[in-house]
Amino acid sequence: MSVIQPVTEQGATSAAWPPGNDLLLDARGGNAARRQAAWGDLVDGLAQWRLACTLGWLDIKLRYRGSALGPLWLTLSSAVMIGSMGLVYGTLFGIVMKDYLPFLAVSMILWQSGIGGLSTEACTVFVDAEATIRSMRMPFTVQVLRCLVRNVIVMAHNLVVPIGVFAIFDHWPGIGATMALPGLLLWLIDGFAACFLLGSICSRFRDVPPIVGSIMQIAFYVTPIVWKASQLAGHGWWLPLNPFFDLLEVVRAPILGDALNTTLWGAALGYSVLLWLAAGMMFIRARSRLAFWV
Numbered sequence: 016m017s018v019i020q021p022v023t024e025q026g027a028t029s030a031a032w033p034p035g036n037d038l039l040l041d042a043r044g045g046n047a048a049r050r051q052a053a054w055g056d057l058v059d060g061l062a063q064w065r066l067a068c069t070l071g072w073l074d075i076k077l078r079y080r081g082s083a084l085g086p087l088w089l090t091l092s093s094a095v096m097i098g099s100m101g102l103v104y105g106t107l108f109g110i111v112m113k114d115y116l117p118f119l120a121v122s123m124i125l126w127q128s129g130i131g132g133l134s135t136e137a138c139t140v141f142v143d144a145e146a147t148i149r150s151m152r153m154p155f156t157v158q159v160l161r162c163l164v165r166n167v168i169v170m171a172h173n174l175v176v177p178i179g180v181f182a183i184f185d186h187w188p189g190i191g192a193t194m195a196l197p198g199l200l201l202w203l204i205d206g207f208a209a210c211f212l213l214g215s216i217c218s219r220f221r222d223v224p225p226i227v228g229s230i231m232q233i234a235f236y237v238t239p240i241v242w243k244a245s246q247l248a249g250h251g252w253w254l255p256l257n258p259f260f261d262l263l264e265v266v267r268a269p270i271l272g273d274a275l276n277t278t279l280w281g282a283a284l285g286y287s288v289l290l291w292l293a294a295g296m297m298f299i300r301a302r303s304r305l306a307f308w309v
Contacts, residue, residue, distance in 0.1 A: 046299075053299045060156020067157045071164025089169060094176045097123050104241050113184045115243075120177040121270050122240040122263070128170035129266075130259060131231050133206045136162050138224040140214035145309040155298075155305060159210040163203065177270075188272045198265035198283075205262065205287050208294035215301040218308040234259045255279060258286040 060067075082088065100123075101116040108115070126132075141148065144158045181187050217223045238259045244251050254260050261283040268275040301308075 049299050049303065053295075053302050056154045056302060057156050060154035060160065063154065063157050064160060067160030068164050070157070070161045071168065074161065074165050075168050087172060090172050090175050093124065093127065093173050094179070097176060097180075100241060108242065108246065110243075113186060117177065117180050117184060117186050118243065118271060119241060120180040121267055124170070124173045124177055125263060125267060126235065126238075126240050128166060128173045129202060130262060131235065132169065133162075133166045134209060134213070134231055135224075135228060136166065137206070137210040137213040138217040138227050140210045141218045141305055141309050142214075148306055148309055155302065159207060159214070162210050163206055166206070188270050191272055192270050194269035194275065195266045198262075198269070201283065201287060202262065202266065205290055208287075208291045211298040212290065212294035215297045215305065218305055219301065238263060255282050258282070261286060 079088070097116070097120050101112065101119050104119070105112050105115045140158055140162045141155065144161070147153060147158070148155070213223075213227065217227075234257075238257055239254070240263075244254055244260075247254070255278060261279050264279050265275065265283050267273075268279075
């Protein structure tokens with residue numbers, strides 16, 4: 016009885032199974048083989064970080080090709096929106112502008128360019144790279160890094176808005192703002208995991224991105240972004256249960272010069288670990304099928 020041996024992408028018959036990490040598409044093999052392939056994809060993709068940075072920068076250039084101001088249009092639109100919202104909500108809430116507008120500027124930029132914006136782009140991280148995935152051998156991790164680079168560049172442009180607000184009100188955060196760096200590092204790692212998790216799910220089920228968009232819209236209103244947590248007084252006991260609040264606060268609080276509760280850091284790390292585990296399991300299972308799903 017003849018035995019059918021696996022064939023690699025080059026058409027050569029493999030003498031042993033499972034193959035090495037150089038095989039991009041692997042539709043068979045057990046859990047150990049899938050874990051090995053996913054780990055190899057991660058290592059190879061991280062080694063190509065320069066390529067990911069180049070592709071991310073190219074995406075920004077192509078997105079604003081023919082525009083005189085380029086990504087600065089995002090900065091201008093964010094500045095106008097924050098100024099308008101600050102005037103309206105500051106009046107409704109009865110908060111002094113010097114206290115409210117810096118809070119609103121930092122919150123909106125961190126949400127739009129960070130948590131909210133990255134969650135939306137994570138849904139299409141592999142679908143948007145369909146042509147690249149189908150035409151050449153490249154680790155899927157490169158596409159994830161590419162998405163992160165795009166969002167970091169956009170956030171860097173939009174940081175001009177809160178800096179301008181700080182300058183107008185002469186309300187600088189001081190050296191304590193450096194404590195936001197560990198939170199930003201946690202954001203990068205979480206964004207990395209979110210791209211693997213949401214990107215894999217949304218590649219298979221195209222109805223998920225609108226659902227994620229609706230969830231993020233709800234999260235925007237139930238998270239202290241345009242309103243302050245102190246406004247809830249004794250009724251805000253449930254806020255630490257909101258993962259978006261915990262992740263937002265570990266970065267926002269140091270920038271605004273507020274004391275950071277260690278409970279929030281513990282909750283943020285706890286939710287992050289759950290995200291990493293879910294992303295790892297999903298990518299291990301879906302990696303061999305991603306090229307067919309996109």
